[in-house]
Amino acid sequence: MTAATTSSASASRLLVVDDDADLLRLLSMRLESAGYRVHTAGSAEAALAQLEVERPQLVISDVRLPGRDGLALFDEVRRRHPSLPVILLTAHGTIPDAVEATARGVFTYLTKPYDAKELLDKVAQALALGTPAAEPTHGDESWRAEIISRSGRMADLLAEARMVARSDASVLLRGDSGTGKELLARAIHRASPRAARPFIAVNCGAIPEALLESELFGHVKGAFTDAVANHKGLFQAADGGTLLLDEIGDMPPALQVKLLRVLQERAVRPVGSSQSHAVDVRIVSATHRDLDAAMAAGQFREDLYYRLNVVTLTLPALAERREDIPLLANHFLHKLAAKYTRRLSGFAPEALKALIAAPWPGNVRQLYNVVEQVCALTSTPLVSLALVQRALRVPSVQVLTYAEAKQRFERDYLVGLLKLTDGSVADAARLADRNRTEFYRLLQKHELTPGHFQSPAPAQPPSPPGDSGK
Known part of the structure; x- marks a missing residue:
């Protein structure tokens, strides 16, 4: 192991679980000699208790444990810490269980007796994919429970999101459709001091402009046709909490002006009302659109953009x-x-x-x-x-277009005829019920040479000595 690797390993905490004290000691010695900080446990219950005290960066566990086995331990670790990688150690008899666990999300499994170099390689790989070391959280990661990930990129994003959540700064979430922007918005709300207050989401692109204004800011009775009663908007409903303005890039320009006024004045005026109502709302907005391009095209207000974009978090594509x-x-x-x-x-x-x-x-x-x-x-x-x-709509057999299928059939058909007739164009054309000129044209189209299909002529036996052929 290189010095650089050892230095990197020295900061990594590992939790090793095995009920065999001798094997546990041997495994700990090997890992500690490689520069890792190792904590041990003799059962799943002891391991879970250890996780409450100090979170490691990797768990290595035997499959066979007294009481709750290694697979059950993995399930509980994944429930509490979705990004924490787990390596299972297994005897030959439990390989099927380990294979199933790998399909369920275990990082990998090693069979006993394991190779020391392979063990260290797998540990290094698991740590490279795992999340950076975190301060003890006493098992409380419920704020991001809906976000399943162990990638380093998502770990960095979530660490930044949790830091931002403590403030009241407006957050702009960028990312392609389907990347989980609303889940991240909910996670930010749960990690914030506003967690006990409402979280409300509205898709600005899915509601017609006339209805969106009333939906956001509310209206009073008689403000427009069908306004038969006073209606509180989503800003008032989210008072004290968080409002997610999803697909903010699709908000009509006229409403962008009114939204900017609400953010500046921290008060909303319902449609048809002359009175404003103070609101205390944390704004998280989300979009898959390029807002810089939208501003350049005059489709999104620059002053609103800077109000919303105090902090930007970008979700990676899957x-x-x-x-x-x-x-x-x-x-x-x-x-x-x-x-x-x-x-x-x-x-x-x-x-x-x-x-x-x-x-x-x-x-x-x-x-x-x-x-x-x-x-x-x-x-x-x-x-x-x-x-x-x-x-996935991935075909298990090759699917050709009609033109491609016709081309392939035609060539295969011609090749079959030439083989059958020993390269005789006249015979092949007669079998195909085509004249020779048309048949030659088809052969040229598919770059087929009739002579290539003729059987080689039998070799002539040598003439006897003195035989002049007369």
Whole structure:
């Protein structure tokens, strides 16, 4: 191990769990000699208690443990700390369980007796994919419980989100559709001092302009046709809490002016009213649009942009955090299994590889839809590759266009005729019911040479000595 690696390892805390005291001691010595800080536990219960005191960056556990086994420990670790990687140690008899656990999100498993170099390599890989060390949280990560991730990029984003949540600064969430902007907004609200107050979300692009103004700011009775009673808007409903303005880039220009006034005055005036009402609301806005381009085109107000964009957080596309795909897929699978009354254990390895390799233009939302489809259709506990390909609309056989299929058939048909007739164009044309001129044209189109299909002429035996051929 290089000095740089040792230095990097020295800051990493590992929790090792095994009920065999001798193996636990040996494993600890190997890891400590590599520069890691090692804590040990002899049971799942002791390990969970240790997690409450100080969170490690990696858990290494034997599958066979007294009481709650290593698989149950993994499930509980994932529930409390979704981003914390787990490596399982297994004897040959429990390999099937370990393979299933890997499909469910365990980082990897090693068989006993394990190779020391392989162990250290896997530990380094797991730490590279895991989250940076965090201060003890006493198991409280409920603020981001809906966000399933172990990627370093998401860990950095969540650390920044939690820091921002403590302030009242307006936050602009950027990211493609389906990346989870509303989930992050909810997480920011739960981590903020406003957590006990309402969180309200409104999609600014999904409501007609005439209704959106009333929806946001409220109206008084008689303000317009059908206004038969006073109506509190979402700003007043979210008072003391957080209001998410989703797809803010789609807000009509006239409403942008009124929204800016509310943010400046911290008060709303319902439609048809002459009185304003003070509101205390933290604004989180979200968009998949390029707001810089929208401002340049005169479609979004610059002064409103700077009011909303005090802090910007950008969610990565799912293709930029592929290490999260197995976690997300299995999380969705177990969540949806109850809905479709299926007893599902996970994805076949090939199916999981197909999910990881898919392009995911629709991001996490598309992944959820794919998993929902396989949940509805699967008839086996392990989801197959074919079913995943079907849900991804990836053909299991090559699909050609009509023109391509016609071209391929035509060439194969001509090749078959030439083989059958030993390269005789006259015979092949007669079998195809085509004249020779047309048949030659077809051969030229497909670059086929009749002579290539003729059988080689049999070799002539040599003439006897003295034989002149007479």
